[in-house]
Amino acid sequence: EQEMQKLEKNPVISALTQPVAWAPILAVIIVLLGIEFPPILDPNFELISKANSGVAVFAAGLTLSGLKFEFDLEIIYNTFIKLILMPGLLLIVGLLVKLDPIHLQMLVLSGALPPAFSGIIISSRYQVYVRTGTSSLAVSVLLFMVAAPFWIWITRMASTWNF
Secondary structure, three states, rough: OHHHHHHHHHHHHHOOOOOHHHHHHHHHHHHHHHHOOOOHHHHHHHHHHHHHHHHHHHHHHHHHHHOOOOHHHHHHHHHHHHHHHHHHHHHHHHOOOOOOOHHHHHHHHHOOOOOOHHHHHHHHOOOOOOOHHHHHHHHHHHHHHHHHHHHHHHHHHHHHHOO
């Protein structure tokens, strides 16, 4: 019982006991170590990978439909960080390390992508930050339609600058 109380008090350890937290970490380790699975397993992994994003979007939609949408300063802040600040900082770093224009554009756009749907699934499971997280995701997805062309344009312009 004492061990369980320690786990509950330390959120990092508690999170690492959940497959939803350690599975992506394990996947990164497997990729970094260069471990390859037998080709016979490819169809299984392909099926899982195709279903994963669809299930995540479906789960996020269910969460959104069950909550009252809110719009407040925190959502504006979250959206600003994700769609403006992060890609802007990545643009600066990419220019400083002299990335070629295509890789610079990919870096900046990946930084501007809306937050992962998996965050909504995790927050729903633990009933933490559900409404604000879900609303932030919805606003970010909608505004990404404007942010993406903007960042493509600004990245193309910035690629011509000499430092």
